[in-house]
Amino acid sequence: MAATYVTVAELRANLGIGSLYTDATVEEVCQSSEDLLNQYLWFNTAPVVGTALQDGVATLMLANPNAFVATQIVTVSQCGSPFNGTVTITGTIPPSTGTTSVIPLFMYNWGNVNYPNGYSFIQYAKAGSDQTFHKVAPYGLVTGPDHKTQSYATTPAIREAAMIVAVDIWQARQVSQTGGVGMDGISASPYRMGYQLINRVRGLIQPYSAPSSLVG
Incomplete structure (x- = not known):
């Protein structure tokens, strides 16, 4: 099933990569972003x-x-x-x-x-x-049954978070050691795929996060 939080077409347009890469390659990044966010979002x-x-x-x-x-x-x-x-x-x-x-x-x-x-x-x-x-x-x-009034795939904050994470994943494929600067300005985790990856979007997903993901 194709990713819905950020689609192949949306990621292509944002990155400006046109048709340089196959749909399958871009879809893997979109799906990785969605899978990661789903670990933090609240579901029944x-x-x-x-x-x-x-x-x-x-x-x-x-x-x-x-x-x-x-x-x-x-x-x-x-x-x-x-x-x-x-x-x-x-x-x-x-x-x-x-x-x-x-x-x-x-x-x-x-x-x-x-x-x-x-x-x-x-x-x-x-x-x-x-x-x-x-x-x-x-x-x-x-x-169980989905009681949300709006699915995460149509929630703007979740879609923005998915795009940000997808872009980070894509760019890390090219150059991994960029970004990841901590709040104090120190590069404690200089790699894009370090612990700072999800921290970049916590403000966006916080209202939709599962209580268990807020521990620690």
């Missing part, structure tokens, strides 16, 4: 830290308490086969209205249901061979 998502499949029911362990509810349609990604895809939640643990949860075997400990504080589980129908509960690393992702 929850990380998947573990998965299991038992008797046609997939169970996902989320590092987020009560993230979703039964009957919601969500998209599971980065969890491998057969868990990925757009699914309808049939059950949650802790329970939510309409849930038909099946307590998986791995949650029993001496006859009691156990799960750590700060975590929750969702379940949905999925065909496939049984899989015992196992860790997912890097973490998978569950994406």
Whole structure:
């Protein structure tokens, strides 16, 4: 899927490179910019830290308490086969209205249901061979309904940030050791792709940043 925060045509025009480079090359830079910004923006998502499949029911362990509810349609990604895809939640643990949860075997400990504080589980129908509960690393992702009134692809501040980052990435391909001057005027990170890359646009993306990206 082509990048939408900054497009190939927009980046070409800004850089003045015309048709010197292929669309695929320019698109890689646009997509890299979008992927980077997405790590800081706020989405209706929850990380998947573990998965299991038992008797046609997939169970996902989320590092987020009560993230979703039964009957919601969500998209599971980065969890491998057969868990990925757009699914309808049939059950949650802790329970939510309409849930038909099946307590998986791995949650029993001496006859009691156990799960750590700060975590929750969702379940949905999925065909496939049984899989015992196992860790997912890097973490998978569950994406719920988008409640924003305006998509990030049409938000001016996000589009400007994406263009700035894309230009920096492109120019770093030519000469990497430029820019990166700290607030005190010292080049602590003289490379464009150092920690200063995202700092250049934090003011633009701050109102749209996920709380987790503001820590540290």
